[in-house]
Amino acid sequence: MGTTVFERNRPSESVIQNSLIHTRNSVFWRDDLPADLLPDRDSLHGHHRADLVIVGAGYTGLWTALLASERDPSARIVVIEAQRVGWAASGRNGGFCESSLTHGHENGQSRWPDEMPTLDRLGLANLDAIEASEAQYGMDFEFERTGQLAPATEPHQVEWLKEWAAEGEEGVVYLDHEATQQAVASPTYLASVWEKNTCGLVHPARMAAELARVCEERGVRIFERSHVTRIDSTRTDVTVTTANGQVTASRAALGTNVFPSLLTRNRLMTVPVYDYVLMTEPLTSDQLASIGWGDRQGIGDMANQFHYYRLTRDNRILFGGYDAIYHYGRKVKPEYEYRPQTWRTLASHFFTTFPQLEGLRFSHQWAGAIDTSTQFTAFFGTARRGRVAYAAGFTGLGVGSTRFAGEVMLDLLDGIQNERTQLEMVRKRPLPFPPEPAAAIGINATRWSLDRADHNEGKRNVLLKTLDALGLGFDS
Secondary structure: OOOOHHHHOOOOHHHHHHHOOOOEEOOHHHHOOOHHHOOOOOOOOEEEEEEEEEEOOOHHHHHHHHHHHHHOOOOOEEEEOOOOOOOOHHHOOOOEEEOOOOOOHHHHHHHOHHHHHHHHHHHHHHHHHHHHHHHHHOOOOOOEOOOEEEEEOOHHHHHHHHHHHHOOOOOEEEEOHHHHHHHEOOOOOOEEEEEOOOEEEOOHHHHHHHHHHHHHHOOOEEEOOOOOOEEEEOOOOEEEEOOOEEEEEEEEEEOOOOOOOOOHHHOOOOEEEEEEEEEEOOOOHHHHHHHEOOOOOEEEOOOOOOEEEEEOOOOOEEEEEEEEEEOOOOOOOHHHHOOHHHHHHHHHHHHHHOHHHOOOOEEEEEEEEEEEOOOOOOEEEEEOOOOEEEEEOOOOOHHHHHHHHHHHHHHHHHOOOOOOOOOHHHHOOOOOOOOOOHHHHHHHHHHHHHHHHHOOOOOOOHHHHHHHHHOOOOOO
16 A cells, blocks of 8 residues: 655644644634624514525525525515524635536536536536626625646546546646646646636635625525524425524525435435635745746645645635544534644645745634535425425535525426426435444445545545445545
């Protein structure tokens, strides 16, 4: 069994320790928001009537509310959030806004090959609409259409890149070692592929905050700190209940994602997987020049246990991924967000990637839970005689695809038959995860196997090959 570059070229312990000495356990994106984008909204009290009630004020719920207000400007729309707008994954992620609706072309091609031309086209149109929404609504969430760089850090990954580029996808460019080093100077990079058109970068918390602001300007009511405990329905209405209030509406949309579903049928459909992130202090001009990165692409390497990283507007580097941690019992708990050993691992891998930045410190460290599904991408459906729509299971790729999910949920609630609702990806549900203890045994065995593959030239063992054949898996 071999080693990875991060084991062969590990920085000194003093470099790692020094980089984390003053790091705050706090989400940079939310700390970076101006006060006017963090208004303290009322919690839900009393009984309210609406045409559409939405549970969850992350991207899924907020895009659904905004799109619903466009379809019917007179509609009474209420959004109910258990914490604060953008508090969970929508305010904590890396800000990679991708066109893919299928967690990458390869995953989609293996599951819905006949639909991929349509899914690719719809995905690009969705990304274009997100980019255009800044000007359309007067928002600023720092969108940059940078594309994404996929570097090989081990020799066997170079062949994967060449095969990928040979498929002839538009905007996919293979960069050899020299061209890659000119793009981003890392001694770990052997070659890369640059997807130029299919990814933008955003400020995650600003996106959620700006969506909420525009929704309220259009008449949407948003209640915070109002945990929904149940959902009831009659032939004509749906009622959601919190500790201090209720909203009754003719329709409901659920954007609870990683949190336990209000619908029993969806309780086993996702598992929460914890992802960990570091953010550096701003780079000086000399530090930035030492790594190049003039095109500011988002970067995600080719390993199974991959890293993702990007520049912010003020030239910090966000560096996350690698560890994907599942805790027995499907629980989402604050204590799971604190994992010093993972942050130390990330710091080590950061300085292996960019040894020329030795001495740089991390200002922030945080974590969040990803709603992982067995097909690696969102699933959709309706319940309660078609009055309740849901979307969940984005598996870490929801920054862009949540807008598409909002369109799908509204189509389903409206009973619209179109190319979105006719997609097999929309019509068919993936297999659920098994209950405990089988879930924990299977997930941890899969994580071990993925790590083993990264140490064995990418070769997948019997477990991974079996999961591939069954269309099942676990990913961050």
